[in-house]
Amino acid sequence: MADEKTDMTIERSVSDDNMADLKSLDADAFKLAEMGYQQDLKRNFSVWSVLGIGFSLTNSWWGISAALVTGINSGGPVLIIYGLILMCLISICVGISLSELASAYPNAGGQYFWANELAPRKYANFASYLTGWVAWAGSIFTSASVALGTASAAVGCYQLAHPDFVILPWHLVVAYQVINAFAFFFNCYSRILPTVATVALYTSLISFFVTLIVVPARAPTHQDAVFVFANFVNNTGWASNGIAFIVGLINTNYAFACLDCATHMAEEVHRPEKMIPIAIMGTVAIGFVTAWFYSVSMFFSMQSLEDLFNTLTGVPILQLYYQALGNTAGAIFLETMIIATGFGCLIASHTWQSRLCWSFARDRGVPFAGFLSHVHPRLGVPVQAHFVSCIIVGVLGCLYLGSYTAFNSMVTGCIVLLYISYAIPVTCLLLRGRDTIAHGPFWMGPVGHFSNYVLLVWTLFTFIMYSFPSVQPVLPNNMNYVSAVYGVVAFIIVVDWFARGRMHYRGQAARHEDATLLKGQEVVR
Secondary structure (H helix, E strand, O other): HHHHHHHHHHHOOOOHHHHHHHHHHHHHHHHHHHHHOOOOOOOOOOOHHHHHHHHHHHHHHHHHOHHHHHOEEEEEHHHHHHHHHHHHEEEEEEHHHHHHHHHHHHOOOHHHHHHHHHHHHHHHHHHHHHHHHHHHHHHHHHHHHHHHHHHHHHHHHHHHHHOOOOOOOHHHHHHHHHHHHHHHHHHHHHHHHHHHHHHHHHHHHHHHHHHHHHHHOOOOOOHHHHHHHHHEEOOOOOOOOHHHHHHHHHHHOOOOOOOOOHHHHHHOOOHHHHHHHHHHHHHHHHHHHHHHHHHHHHHHOOOOOOHHHHHOOOOHHHHHHHHHHHOHHHHHHHHHHHHHHHHHHHHHHHHHHHHHHHHHOOOOOOOOOOHHOOOOOOOOOOHHHHHHHHHHHHHHHHHHOOOOHHHHHHHHHHHHHHHHHHEEEEEEHHHHHHHOOOOOOOOOOHHHHHHHHHHHHHHHHHEEEEOOOOOOOOOOOOOOOOHHHHHHHHHHHHHHHHHHHHHOOOOOHHHHHHHHHHHHHHHHH
């Protein structure tokens, strides 16, 4: 009797907030069990830290800085200013499409899980398998591009401080490997990840505001509105300005890449059906505001566009800082903030790629699935999936020694591969019928329907147009080898599917059987 009173007292001492969290945890675990999965990861993330992960990876204003070398040659200020508006509108449609599915099916597998649920039973396993491989490849290539952009900024700072220094490919490769290895350790312990994500978000925003204020304030002169909003530059060799503009869109498209990142954190946040859409759409909104105002501010502060084309640092934005501030130390300080933001971006990319690999391995979508699907009991993260993903990123970095254009084509391919991974489940949704599934809290009705078609059209457009060479005349050293990237990825997928995947992949039927057992376990608990 005394024990019963004690138990009642303890129950009453639990706060309403804690009870709400417990109920949410139980509901989240039960919903995950309905999908055929156990709760292996702790739900340590808040909506703010998930937004931190999502924005830190997309980091639109940083993406503009890192890929500026492409944009200024294929349209100049006009491409960046209006390209950002175009890409924001498209990214809103992409974000709505992803958010609807993430709200209906909150799962760390993201797009490959959605494809498995939505595709016809006959094709579900291969559609899911294809989506998973394409998405993971896209995440690996994205990490490679972020590591290269951050390495280029670091080496560029050294060159600016030592004008006689000549940058060679191996300098960038060494910096790339050091940065990739350093960022690796931040994803090795689950408890610090939410804090790291939040710090990365603040670092990016603080760096943005400091740069936005300092550069225009210190610039000796400013460009007029015609230069910023009407100056089109075509240094590509393409006779058509339209083609030059399109091939340059890779710069502004890169600024809104990887919007699926937050979806792969669905098993580490409470009420993911509501929180993930907030993180995705918040990433688009913050990304556009920061990138557009940053670009306008930088172009008004620019002193010489020609110097940016020919800078010995290889980093146009660093040269722009140097022009505006007039001293080396100030320019390096601002670029150091870019580098710090790049580190946060790479850490988020590592989180994203490891979660994709781990979740895909749970369904035996990759070789050595038992090894890659393991979650370390003390660290609370999929260390093996993280380690292998980072090793692959490191190996890809070595390609820079062999061919600069081949490496950049691979990086360009990451954007299109990610779009393809979005397009497969969206196509399945449209073929099945949008009203045949249980809608989540985020459902946009006709707007969502329109957004789905925009995503599909844009995916087809980028698949074709981003395969064009960026300059004319086309030579072996400037050819766009992105088609070869697609070929290599397709070859790996086909070989693994017939050698292993078609026999061992845990697809729709097996998951639904497991879901019945797991739901029973959750009810017992």
